[in-house]
Amino acid sequence: MTEPRVWSVTQVNRAVRAMLEDTVESLWVSGEVANWTRARSGHCYFSLKDEQAQLRCVMFKAAAASLPADPEEGTTVRALGGLTLYEARGEYQLVVRRLEAEGAEGLWRQAFERLRAKLEVEGLLAPERKRALPRFPEAVGVVTSLVGAALADILTVIRRRAPWTRVIVRGARVQGEGAGEEVAEAIQALGGSGLVEVLIVARGGGSLEDLWAFNEEVVARAIVACPVPVISAVGHEVDVTISDLVADVRAPTPSAGAETAVKDGEGLGEALEISRTRMSGALRAIASRRREVLGLHRSQLRQSGVGLVRPRRELVDRVGDRMEAAMRGLATLKRARLSEVAGKMDVLSPLATLRRGYALPQDAEGRILRTVGAFAEGDHFALRVSDGTVPCEVQGGS
Amino acid sequence: MTDAGRKDAPENAPSLEERLKRLEEIVRSLEAADLDMDAALGLFEEGVEHVRGAEATLRVAELKVEELLGPEEDSNLRPLEEAPE
Numbered sequence: 001m002t003e004p005r006v007w008s009v010t011q012v013n014r015a016v017r018a019m020l021e022d023t024v025e026s027l028w029v030s031g032e033v034a035n036w037t038r039a040r041s042g043h044c045y046f047s048l049k050d051e052q053a054q055l056r057c058v059m060f061k062a063a064a065a066s067l068p069a070d071p072e073e074g075t076t077v078r079a080l081g082g083l084t085l086y087e088a089r090g091e092y093q094l095v096v097r098r099l100e101a102e103g104a105e106g107l108w109r110q111a112f113e114r115l116r117a118k119l120e121v122e123g124l125l126a127p128e129r130k131r132a133l134p135r136f137p138e139a140v141g142v143v144t145s146l147v148g149a150a151l152a153d154i155l156t157v158i159r160r161r162a163p164w165t166r167v168i169v170r171g172a173r174v175q176g177e178g179a180g181e182e183v184a185e186a187i188q189a190l191g192g193s194g195l196v197e198v199l200i201v202a203r204g205g206g207s208l209e210d211l212w213a214f215n216e217e218v219v220a221r222a223i224v225a226c227p228v229p230v231i232s233a234v235g236h237e238v239d240v241t242i243s244d245l246v247a248d249v250r251a252p253t254p255s256a257g258a259e260t261a262v263k264d265g266e267g268l269g270e271a272l273e274i275s276r277t278r279m280s281g282a283l284r285a286i287a288s289r290r291r292e293v294l295g296l297h298r299s300q301l302r303q304s305g306v307g308l309v310r311p312r313r314e315l316v317d318r319v320g321d322r323m324e325a326a327m328r329g330l331a332t333l334k335r336a337r338l339s340e341v342a343g344k345m346d347v348l349s350p351l352a353t354l355r356r357g358y359a360l361p362q363d364a365e366g367r368i369l370r371t372v373g374a375f376a377e378g379d380h381f382a383l384r385v386s387d388g389t390v391p392c393e394v395q396g397g398s
Numbered sequence: 399m400t401d402a403g404r405k406d407a408p409e410n411a412p413s414l415e416e417r418l419k420r421l422e423e424i425v426r427s428l429e430a431a432d433l434d435m436d437a438a439l440g441l442f443e444e445g446v447e448h449v450r451g452a453e454a455t456l457r458v459a460e461l462k463v464e465e466l467l468g469p470e471e472d473s474n475l476r477p478l479e480e481a482p483e
Contacts, residue, residue: 134415135415135418136414136415136418138413138414138415138455141466146465159461163459163460163461164414164456164457164458164459165461165462166462166464167462167463167464168465168466168475169464169465169466169478170465171465189466189468195466195475197415265456271418272421272452272453275421275422275424275449276446276449278428278429279424279425279445281429282425282428282429282438283438283439286428286433286435287438289432
């Protein structure tokens with residue numbers, strides 16, 4: 001009889017481990033999550049179970065880092081991994097490389113909903129929190145990847161619509177581990193720089209997982225704290241992220257974000273033209289009301305027959321006439337190009353009137369002397385002409 | 399004697415937003431109040447100045463793109479080289 005071969009515990013576990021690892025290929029296992037714990041090391045330990053059985057699982061730090069959040073207890077998941085044996089305990093376990101719930105994006109949806117609910121309770125999604133965007137920003141901030149198509153799209157739109165704009169970009173990785181922190185830091189730096197009036201936070205389309213940085217709490221908090229309004233322009237139209245929900249404006253794509261940020265220059269030109277037309281219309285109305293008053297003065301003057309002030313009266317009268325004529329001409333120019341209209345405007349300025357040889361009498365305070373009553377024998381006044389003033393004295397009145 | 403009451407161009411030109419806002423106020427005042435002719439002309443001139451200023455801004459044809467650098471860099475801003483498409 002030969003002595004039976006005696007194995008050490010270590011030898012047994014090692015052999016079983018080798019057997020498990022060598023003979024069982026990677027597999028998907030479905031079950032409910034139980035006793036999830038994330039150790040300080042970053043490794044996650046849990047069990048998968050069904051009605052009759054349990055399976056110990058471990059998800060090491062590197063794999064666990066790709067999870068949006070820890071799954072809730074009882075969540076039905078499927079795990080991809082390989083079987084092994086933890087020799088120190090003699091327990092066999094599944095080393096999980098990938099964990100999904102309710103379809104490929106279930107865990108992400110779950111984490112999304114959880115954060116959404118949390119922010120909602122804090123009132124951070126409330127419509128009344130939304131700030132109005134500056135209507136005509138001269139400086140626009142962009143937080144996005146420096147190498148992505150999103151930036152190119154945004155610049156194309158701004159260049160087309162409002163090329164006078166100053167664009168300041170803060171680059172950030174928008175995908176992968178640590179992207180959330182980078183995006184949040186960029187929002188903080190650029191939003192708080194005092195350099196921009198509005199901020200576009202952008203990323204092109206991708207899977208829910210690709211867009212995950214924009215569903216992270218750190219990014220949401222940075223947007224909420226940003227001192228200037230934020231436009232969230234992440235993904236495609238169908239993708240809604242937490243960033244979209246907390247931002248002041250959600251744009252469906254980066255291009256749309258840029259369109260939201262800057263108005264079309266064409267529309268602006270029209271608005272200016274309208275202002276100009278309205279101003280001259282109003283001035284014309286005022287001028288014609290003044291004309292009526294002047295007419296009254298004229299008849300009074302005729303009755304008093306004061307010779308001295310006749311030139312003055314005529315001056316006032318003629319300035320009034322010229323003004324009104326110019327205004328009338330202006331109204332017909334509504335459809336003229338802006339630059340042309342701008343030239344005409346000079347004609348209406350009192351200074352331009354002076355340049356044509358008219359003069360305005362003013363008292364020491366600069367008030368325009370417009371009636372006979374304003375001139376008394378011996379009074380000093382100034383006659384304002386195009387290049388300065390001439391001191392005058394009233395003499396030989398009635 | 400100077401042009402009392404008329405504003406010379408300030409050293410810091412108003413922003414487009416400020417100009418347009420002021421322009422709106424001016425239009426409203428001119429339309430709403432029965433202003434003295436001097437006051438009306440003053441407002442009108444100021445308005446025309448803002449229209450011109452805004453148009454000058456709108457004429458700038460080249461987009462300026464800069465990158466905000468981190469605190470460790472010497473200069474905080476630098477022109478951004480755009481990646482060729």
